[in-house]
Amino acid sequence: MxxxxxxxxxxxxxxxxxxxxxxxxxxxxxxxxxxxxxxxxxxxxxxxxxxxxxxxxxxxxxxxxxxxxxxxxxxxxxPSNARPxxxxxxxxxxxxxxxxxxxxSPLIGSRRLTVGAPDVARLRERLDALTALDDQRGGHLELEEATLQGAREALELQKGSASQRIRLRLFSLAASYTTNAAWSCIDARQLDRAQVHLNEALRLAGMAQDSIAQVQVWNATAMLAHQRRDHGGAVAAAQAAQALGATRRDPMVASLAHARTALGHSNLRDGTAALRSLRYAESALLKAKPEPRPSWMQFYGVAELHALTAIVLDRLGEHPAAEAASYRALSALPQHFRRNRALATARLAFSQLHQGEVEQACATTEGVFSLMEGTPLPARMRSLLGDFYRDLLTLAPDASTARAWGDRYRSEWSTT
Structure with missing residues (x-):
């Protein structure tokens, strides 16, 4: 036998x-x-x-x-019973x-399609592909619709015959797809729609009993609060992520949660708390080991921590240190993170502008448009460049460089 x-x-x-x-x-x-x-x-x-x-x-x-x-x-x-x-x-x-x-037949009662790991793998591959598209182009309506369709398919498969383990994975995938839809809305500055998607994603992540999916939701929620200038809400969302099991188990996830907390504190002008959270983020990242993680986490690492550090330091008035952190971020960011490289370049320009280096800051922003050439600028990036122009006019209202920048790029950053 x-x-x-x-x-x-x-x-x-x-x-x-x-x-x-x-x-x-x-x-x-x-x-x-x-x-x-x-x-x-x-x-x-x-x-x-x-x-x-x-x-x-x-x-x-x-x-x-x-x-x-x-x-x-x-x-x-x-042998005696071998079928032809x-x-x-x-x-x-x-x-x-x-x-x-x-x-x-309806997927009810005894006639139900059997759902298993291959179905989960297929949905996961599509989610990874959509995440890669976001890294290249940023959030847009087609991406939002594609991710919501993925969520619907994951939930439709719940009507089939599946093990409890597979059902939980399907709920987790639906949560991740929906969070990606919310993130696409955040990047496209469709903030009300993003909130609706995040509410649903949090419900699905709870049904999945998946703390890493919940971290993804709270991370996006902190970003949404940041875009709405609800800095207290951003801190609360990041701290909610810190309390989850995935954050306690994986130092990489913990580092991201602490970095988001630092950003919120810096926007509240609480320098002591912001720098403390940055130290926690750096310490946790040093403990992180290479291991498989969801595709939405692939953006985070040393480079992204440097990029977030640059924002925190610039908010706190530490402009030379912010400039140095931006350079470190750009040297470490993989080339395929095109949107993130463009954002880090814009932040570098901010730190230079805030040090009075007007011509250098304006020259640096040229890299933003070069990196995103061929695709429309995500609305979040356009908004950031609008903030740069306002700071430029405030700090150097009479500079010919400021007027030239506005004349050259106004159409690109305001309507692209």
Whole structure:
């Protein structure tokens, strides 16, 4: 008697326990009009190899659950009972007929599509691709719509037959997709829509029982509060992220939460608290180890901490130190983070302007437009450049450089 390792592997791929496999097989049996059922004990006989060739109805049910011939599940017919070899088209015809019958009926009762790890992986790959698009172009309406569609698909799959583990992953994905939609709105300065998405994302992250998804929501909430100049709310959101289990387990996540807290404190002009939070962020980042993390976390690391440090120091009036931090951020930022490089370049220009280096600051902003050439500037970036122009006119209202900058770039930063 040999253990059925193939069946065990397939179950692990779909995230099915023995009980959940029994329930899924029974669903297919009932859908086929069979009165027979299987139990956890039956599944154990398959896994241990005590049963090497279930009867025909159960074989068909197993094929419906795993979407492959039972031979690929490690089952072998006895020589006297070997079924004729079927070409791939035969199984495909049988499977498609079965699948259409299930898909055509409502996803309720006994006729439910089986959902597993491959479905989760497919949705995760799409989410990663959309995150990469955001890194390149920034937030825009098409990106928001694509992420919301991903969330809807994740929730639609909840109507299928799935293990509890898979259901939680689907809720987590729906939360991440929805948070990405909110982030796209924040970058596009559609702040009211962003709040609606964040409210839904927080609900979904709670249903997923996923603290890293909750950190993602609170991180975006802190960003939204920052855009609305609700600096107390930004601190509160960042501190909510600090209290979560993912933050306690992963120093990288903790570093991000402390950096967001530092930014909020600096906007409240609480220098002592801001610098303390920055020290916490730096200390936590030193403890972080390379490990797989969600794609939304890929933007954060040494470079992003330098970029956030530059903003904090500039807010606190430490303009030379802010300029140095911006240079460090730009030297460490990967090239594919185009939008973030443009933002860091704009922040460098701010620190130079606040030191009275008007011509140098104006020259630096040229890098923003060069980096984003070929795509519209995200509204958040346009707003930042608008702030730069206002500071420029305040600090050097009579400078010909300021007037020339306005004449050259006004159309680009205000309407692009």
């Amino acid at each position: 040999t253990e059925n390792s193939r069946l065990k592997f397939k179950m692990e791929q779909l995230g099915l326990t023995q009980r959940e496999l029994a329930l899924a097989v029974n669903d297919h049996l009932r859908a086929a009009g069979e009165h027979d059922t299987v139990s956890e004990r039956t599944v154990r006989t398959w896994l241990t190899g005590r049963s090497t060739w279930p009867r025909k109805a159960k074989r068909r049910a197993l094929e419906g659950v795993f979407r492959c011939p039972v031979e690929e599940l490690g089952f072998t017919p006895p 070899k079927e070409g791939p088209h035969v199984f495909r015809r049988t499977f498609i007929s079965s699948s259409v019958g299930v898909a055509a």
